[in-house]
Amino acid sequence: MLAFASATAQTATPTASQVIARIVEHTGVALPNATVDTFKAGDPNTPVRGIAVTMMATLDILQRAAAKGHNLIITHEPTFYSHRDELTALEQENDPVVAAKKKFIADHGLVVWRFHDLPHTMKPDMITTGIVHALGWEANPRGDTATLFQVKPTSLEDLAETMGKRLNSSAVRIVGDPKARVSRVALTQGFPGFATNRHAYQLGGIDVLAIGEDHEWETIEYATDAIGAGKLKGLIVLGHISSEQAGMDEVTKWLKTFIAEVPVEFVPTRDPFRSLH
Numbered sequence: 137m138l139a140f141a142s143a144t145a146q147t148a149t150p151t152a153s154q155v156i157a158r159i160v161e162h163t164g165v166a167l168p169n170a171t172v173d174t175f176k177a178g179d180p181n182t183p184v185r186g187i188a189v190t191m192m193a194t195l196d197i198l199q200r201a202a203a204k205g206h207n208l209i210i211t212h213e214p215t216f217y218s219h220r221d222e223l224t225a226l227e228q229e230n231d232p233v234v235a236a237k238k239k240f241i242a243d244h245g246l247v248v249w250r251f252h253d254l255p256h257t258m259k260p261d262m263i264t265t266g267i268v269h270a271l272g273w274e275a276n277p278r279g280d281t282a283t284l285f286q287v288k289p290t291s292l293e294d295l296a297e298t299m300g301k302r303l304n305s306s307a308v309r310i311v312g313d314p315k316a317r318v319s320r321v322a323l324t325q326g327f328p329g330f331a332t333n334r335h336a337y338q339l340g341g342i343d344v345l346a347i348g349e350d351h352e353w354e355t356i357e358y359a360t361d362a363i364g365a366g367k368l369k370g371l372i373v374l375g376h377i378s379s380e381q382a383g384m385d386e387v388t389k390w391l392k393t394f395i396a397e398v399p400v401e402f403v404p405t406r407d408p409f410r411s412l413h
Contacts, residue, residue, distance in 0.1 A: 150397055152208050152247040153180035155187070159210075162394055163254045171253045176215045177238065178247030184208045184398050189388040191381040191405040193248050195237050200403055202244040209248045210391075212255070212263070212384050213376075221250075255387060262390065263383030267325055270382035271302050278320070283336050289319040292344060292370040299346060305378035307409035311356065312363050312370030318343035325379040330354035337362065346372040348379030377405050 150158075152175070160167065167173060176193075186206035190197045193211035201209050214221050216234060226234045241248065255262040264282050268274055278284040287295065293314035300308035322336040326348045333355040337345050345359055345368065355371075362368035381404060388402035 148397060149183045149185075151181050152178070152184055152249065155184050155208060155395065155398075156180070156249055158394065159251070159391065160254065162390075163258055165254060165257045165259075168253045168257060172214075172220055173250050173253045176211075176221050176248040176250055177241045178207075178245070180247060182207065182245060182247050184247075186399040186401065187391070187395070188401055188403045189251075189384055189391065190403045191377050191384050194405060195240060197403055197405055198237070198240055198244075198246060198248075202240075202246065204401065204403075206399070206401060206403075207244070207246050209246060210251050210387075211248060212250070212252055212380060212387075214250070215248050251387065255383065262386055263325060263380050266383035266386030267303070267323070267380065269386065271299065278341075283322055283324065284339055284342065285321045285323060287319055287321055289317055292316045292318050292372075295321070295344065296372045299372060299374060300378070303374060303378045303382060304404070304407065305374050306407040307375065307411045308378075309373040310370055311360055311373075312344075312368070316343075316369040318369050320344070321346055324348065325383070326376055330358070334358055337368065342368070344368070344370040344372060346374060348374055348376045375407060375409055378407055381405060 184207060186204065187208045187210060188201035188204065188206035189210045192213040193209050193215040198209065216223050223234065260282065268282060273285050276285045276287055278286050291314060292310055292312055295318055296308045296310045320342045321344050322339060322342045323346045324333055324336050327350065330350060333345065333347055333350055347355060350356060359368060359371035363370065385402045388400060391400050
C-alpha cells in the first residue's frame with residue numbers, strides 16, 4: 137500500500153496523496169488491515185485540479201470527470217472488476233477492455249483512489265446515512281438499528297417503485313405478491329453477502345427485505361422460500377449501484393467541509409440496467 141503524505145502538508149494545489157491523507161485523517165478511524173482503500177491507478181504525486189466522487193469508476197465516469205477537468209477520482213467500488221482490483225490475469229490475457237481503460241487514465245493524467253472500507257467503518261456508517269437520507273427514512277428506524285424501518289403501509293410494488301425513484305434505480309425487481317401490504321422493512325446495501333442479508337431478516341418482525349444484490353442461489357432463494365413458508369411477504373432487489381450511490385453523495389458533501397482548494401463534485405454512476413417494460 138502506498139504511504140500517505142503528511143495530512144498537514146496542505147498547499148494551494150495539493151497532490152492526490154496529500155488530499156487522501158487529509159481524508160483519512162478526517163474520518164477519525166484507522167484503515168483496516170488489508171484495506172482496499174488504496175490508489176488503483178495514476179501517480180499519487182499528481183497535483184489535483186478537481187475531485188470527482190462516484191460510486192463506481194466506470195469508463196463513462198472517467199470520461200465525464202476528465203471532461204469537467206477533475207483528475208482525482210474517488211470511487212466506492214472497484215475500478216478493475218474484482219474486490220481487490222487484481223489485474224494480473226487480465227494483463228496476462230492482454231484484455232482489450234482493461235487496456236482501453238488504463239490508456240484513458242494514463243492519457244488524461246487521472247488518479248483513482250478507492251474509498252470503501254473507511255466510510256463503512258465510520259460511526260455512523262456514511263454510506264448507510266446517505267441511503268437513509270435519500271429514502272427519507274431518518275425518522276423511521278425501528279429500535280436502535282439502521283437496518284429495520286417502519287414505513288407507511290403500502291403495497292410491495294408501490295414500496296419498490298418509491299424506493300427505486302428515490303435511489304434512481306432503473307430496474308428494480310421484486311419477489312412476492314406485488315399487491316401484498318407491507319410496512320416493516322429490513323434494508324441492506326451493496327453486496328454484503330448472504331450472512332448479512334439473512335441476519336437482517338432474522339432480526340424479526342419484517343414484511344419485506346430490500347437489498348442491493350446477491351447470488352440468486354443465496355439470498356434470493358432464501359427469501360423466496362421464506363415467502364413460500366409465509367414468513368415474509370416480499371423481496372426488493374434495488375441493484376448494487378443504486379443501493380449505495382446516495383452514500384457517495386453524502387461523502388461529497390462531507391469532503392466539501394474540509395477541502396476548499398479544488399472543486400469537489402459528485403458524479404453519479406449511471407445504473408447499468410434498464411427495464412424492458
